[in-house]
Ligand SMILES: Nc1ncnc2c1ncn2[C@@H]1O[C@H](COP(=O)(O)OP(=O)(O)OP(=O)(O)O)[C@@H](O)[C@H]1O
């Protein structure tokens with residue numbers, strides 16, 4: 001059996017996907033994963049010694065896991081084996097593989113930018129238009145950065161952070177998701193080449209919502225990106241990931257890691273709208289989205305809130321979690337996950353109550369259509385010392401058609417008798433009678449479905465920033481097109 | 486003729502339910518349809534509204550001269566056919582106002598009218614809600630979810646008032662209503678009577694027809710209209726039941742329905 005070919009299908013042709021600068025041959029690493037490759041990546045990125053050490057530690061942990069057990073197999077998903085030695089783990093981003101002008105950019109994307117009120121000139125940069133083709137070198141994004149710098153917010157690519165703020169990176173990298181946390185996190189830690197870094201200093205409320213779009217170099221960040229967000233005491237930040245750009249790349253393993261740290265009285269709101277390529281109707285192609293996201297409420301009265309709308313990917317495997325370490329800290333997880341055709345999602349959250357009077361809320365809405373398989377997997381853990389901890393969980397599933405599946409795996413582990421844990425679950429099906437009722441009032445079949453689905457997801461959508469809620473609704477309709485009738 | 490049904494036969498899962506319906510309803514008219522349980526009244530109503538579970542095996546239906554059976558359900562609605570459901574459907578999580586505004590604007594677009602914005606919609610909705618005795622907070626509740634039986638029926642008539650159909654079929658809108666509600670709803674319906682609108686009222690009870698006086702009354706039994714008459718026929722049914730009609734379908738005193 002040729003796993004090599006499969007891996008190539010899976011992660012794409014490194015050259016095509018990543019693009020690379022042709023004039024320096026060594027800018028692309030040979031396929032395979034060895035200590036030498038890790039050293040190569042670290043050297044290419046001109047990293048300080050501690051980073052190399054950290055990567056190597058991760059690599060050794062990953063190698064051990066790979067040799068012993070391979071990928072985790074407890075999730076309710078099926079996929080072909082991945083040959084990790086067939087992947088090329090480093091290729092310098094190509095500089096001019098984007099659209100040449102705004103005319104070539106997806107109008108939907110531009111419309112989103114317009115809604116966000118991004119000035120025209122800036123939209124081009126964000127859309128990945130090769131900057132020097134359109135603009136002179138004065139980057140609008142610099143103005144944006146300056147505005148943030150005024151209040152002391154650091155927001156840059158991970159590579160820049162390693163160069164310019166190594167002390168912060170050293171302090172926080174891996175502090176929430178340790179290198180050996182799980183198979184995919186270890187892999188990411190060993191080989192990640194870029195991502196986002198964000199630091200909000202004490203008492204600062206970030207003056208704008210930060211988005212991966214606002215970060216320069218966002219194009220080609222790649223399959224193994226790393227995000228680290230730190231909100232110092234009393235700081236606040238709202239971070240939007242993925243936006244809604246239809247980045248319908250094909251056949252990729254996407255193993256990202258996101259770490260959030262909230263100090264005393266700090267708040268982080270992290271919103272994701274994920275719309276990676278889901279594969280075709282028969283399940284060919286599509287992204288394997290194996291992502292580790294975790295936040296730590298390190299200080300008292302801190303709050304971390306995850307909101308996700310997952311409509312894309314062939315497989316989604318992610319559990320944005322919160323470690324509620326500080327007393328009176330708050331964790332939230334609001335999720336909509338849609339699977340249509342052959343898509344599979346195994347997603348949920350972990351709320352780990354360690355501090356006193358910590359509280360968490362979980363609202364999960366799973367929608368399955370076609371042959372889609374949708375699982376909610378959640379853990380609520382209350383440590384012995386977590387006096388007065390409270391959790392409320394609600395998991396609702398909506399089925400469209402009779403070929404799909406919805407599964408709920410709620411794990412509850414309570415070790416403190418003063419805590420309160422509530423769990424509610426429901427499963428419903430879009431009824432033919434509901435559709436008929438809507439159509440009898442003049443709505444088309446598609447409008448009827450999206451109306452019902454949006455009603456189902458309302459609790460989650462209202463946690464999203466306005467523009468994104470609108471986009472999320474649209475995405476949902478697109479994803480479910482033709483699901484009924 | 487606004488609605489013309491000729492020799493309509495329909496079945497579900499191979500089981501014949503409608504067995505030769507002939508019925509004509511002109512603009513401005515109100516017709517009452519009565520008949521024993523299971524005789525096919527709701528089937529006829531739902532079939533006319535475009536429910537796809539029924540198979541038409543024979544006959545034709547025209548709506549304002551167009552072949553109704555060819556139109557998908559949502560087009561029939563936009564063309565002005567409205568069905569008040571015997572059992573209104575719940576739509577959890579969808580605000581009544583949101584649902585109805587979407588419906589009203591779908592119909593308005595179809596008629597070449599401008600869409601109502603939030604303010605215009607609210608003004609219109611308030612007026613119509615008063616008409617059927619629904620409190621304004623029902624606008625913000627999910628469609629029919631947790632509504633009492635009577636509230637659901639009022640909500641149907643509220644929707645009808647907002648959608649301004651050309652043909653409204655009311656399937657047992659009176660059942661489940663208390664005496665006062667019955668009067669309110671009936672007044673609501675009467676206020677919608679107009680020379681270019683037709684109403685078909687399906688009911689088991691004369692008391693509704695005391696308020697909404699029909700131009701014609703039909704009795705449906707065994708999937709056929711076995712008797713047609715004026716307002717008096719309903720009263721007779723109320724007094725004597727159906728046995729005398731179904732048993733003597735061809736020799737009664739009332740006028741048999743005119744063939745198309
Ligand atoms: N989906 C269905 N499957 C099987 N039988 C059906 C279905 N819908 C209707 N029927 C049958 O068709 C017949 C007519 O039903 P219908 O609901 O039209 O009666 P109705 O005249 O409205 O009665 P009621 O006065 O009780 O409302 C009944 O025998 C009913 O059981």
Ligand SMILES: [Mg+2]
Nearest residue numbers: 526527528571
């Ligand atoms: Mg009925």
